[in-house]
Amino acid sequence: MTFAQVFRDTYLPAERLNKSKASCDKEEGFLRNWIEPVFGDKPLRDIAPFDLERLKKRMLDAGKSPKTTNYVLGTVRQVFNFARRHGLHEGENPVRLVKKPTSDNRRLRFLTRAEAVRLLEALRERSQDLCDMALLSLHTGMRAGEIFALTWMDVDLERRLLTLRDTKSGKNRIAFMTGDVAVMIQARAAERMDAHGLVFPDRNGKKRVEVSNVFQIVADSLGMNDGITDRRQKLVFHSLRHTYASWLVEQGVDLYTVKELMGHGTLAMTERYSHLAPDTLRRAVRVLEAGLKRDKVGQVVNLGGQRQEAHYEP
Incomplete structure (x- = not known):
C-alpha cells in the first residue's frame, strides 16, 4: 500500500474517531499540499529518510516555518506508527532518522505600561469581557486556555487566589490577584448566574475555545503592529502573558520566582527574560x-x- 492509500483508507478514518475535525482536516491538508507530491505514491516499505529530507527541504524552501515543517513530519511519523500497530508495515519508522529543523519561535513582544493602559481602554469600549480577560492575563500571566477554563470554584476572593487546574504543564498552580484583578473579579461575581460555572463563559454560557478576533482588530487599530513583519514581535493575546513576566523581571523579581508564577516546567523557559534585568x-x-x-x-x-x-x- 502506498503512503497516500494508508493515510486515506485506514489512518484518517481511525483518527476521526479520536481527534477533532479541525486536527484531522489539518493533517489531510498536509497530505494534499506537501506529503503527496513528494512520496504519496510510494509504498511504505520504499520510503526512506532521503524522501523525508526532500519533503523538509521543499517546505523550508517554500518559506514554511520549522514549526509547521515539524508538524508535517510528525504526521508522517504517526502514519508509520499506526501502520506498524495494525500490521501494515514491518520496517523501521524513517522519521526517526531525520533531524528536525529548529528555530527560535518564541514570542518576544511585550507592552509598556502606557501601551497596556491604551489597549485596555480600547478593549473596554468594544467588549468588557475581552477587557477583563486581557487585564487578567496582564496581571497574572494566565494563558488564554487557563482563563477560559477558570470556574467560580477556583476563585478565592478573600485570599486573592486563583487555582489553575490541568494547565499546559499538566500541573495545577496558583495565580495571585492584584488589586485591579480583585476588583474586576468582584464585579463579575456580583453578576454571575451559576456559582459553580465559568468565570468567562461565551454568550451561550459555554466554555470559550479561542480569543475573539476583536482583540486583534483593536490592537491593530491602535497601531501596535504597524510596520512589524516578524511574527514574534506582533502583538497577540499571548503577548499579555509575556508582558507579565517581563514586568516582573524589570522590577527585580528573580527568575526562579518568575518561573514559579508562570508555571514554566524548567528555568530555561524563563531565561528568555533575563536580558530585561x-x-x-x-x-x-x-x-x-x-x-x-x-x-x-x-x-x-x-x-x-x-x-x-x-x-x-x-
Whole structure:
C-alpha cells in the first residue's frame, strides 16, 4: 500500500474517531499540499529518510516555518506508527532518522505600561469581557486556555487566589490577584448566574475555545503592529502573558520566582527574560565588588616576597 492509500483508507478514518475535525482536516491538508507530491505514491516499505529530507527541504524552501515543517513530519511519523500497530508495515519508522529543523519561535513582544493602559481602554469600549480577560492575563500571566477554563470554584476572593487546574504543564498552580484583578473579579461575581460555572463563559454560557478576533482588530487599530513583519514581535493575546513576566523581571523579581508564577516546567523557559534585568545584574555585581573591597581593607598581602599592608579605597 502506498503512503497516500494508508493515510486515506485506514489512518484518517481511525483518527476521526479520536481527534477533532479541525486536527484531522489539518493533517489531510498536509497530505494534499506537501506529503503527496513528494512520496504519496510510494509504498511504505520504499520510503526512506532521503524522501523525508526532500519533503523538509521543499517546505523550508517554500518559506514554511520549522514549526509547521515539524508538524508535517510528525504526521508522517504517526502514519508509520499506526501502520506498524495494525500490521501494515514491518520496517523501521524513517522519521526517526531525520533531524528536525529548529528555530527560535518564541514570542518576544511585550507592552509598556502606557501601551497596556491604551489597549485596555480600547478593549473596554468594544467588549468588557475581552477587557477583563486581557487585564487578567496582564496581571497574572494566565494563558488564554487557563482563563477560559477558570470556574467560580477556583476563585478565592478573600485570599486573592486563583487555582489553575490541568494547565499546559499538566500541573495545577496558583495565580495571585492584584488589586485591579480583585476588583474586576468582584464585579463579575456580583453578576454571575451559576456559582459553580465559568468565570468567562461565551454568550451561550459555554466554555470559550479561542480569543475573539476583536482583540486583534483593536490592537491593530491602535497601531501596535504597524510596520512589524516578524511574527514574534506582533502583538497577540499571548503577548499579555509575556508582558507579565517581563514586568516582573524589570522590577527585580528573580527568575526562579518568575518561573514559579508562570508555571514554566524548567528555568530555561524563563531565561528568555533575563536580558530585561540589566540594572538588577549591575546591582548584584556592585554588591560583590563592595564585599571584595571590604575584605581587602587592612589585608596583608605579599608583594615581591615582602609582607605589606594593603589599603584600598572603598
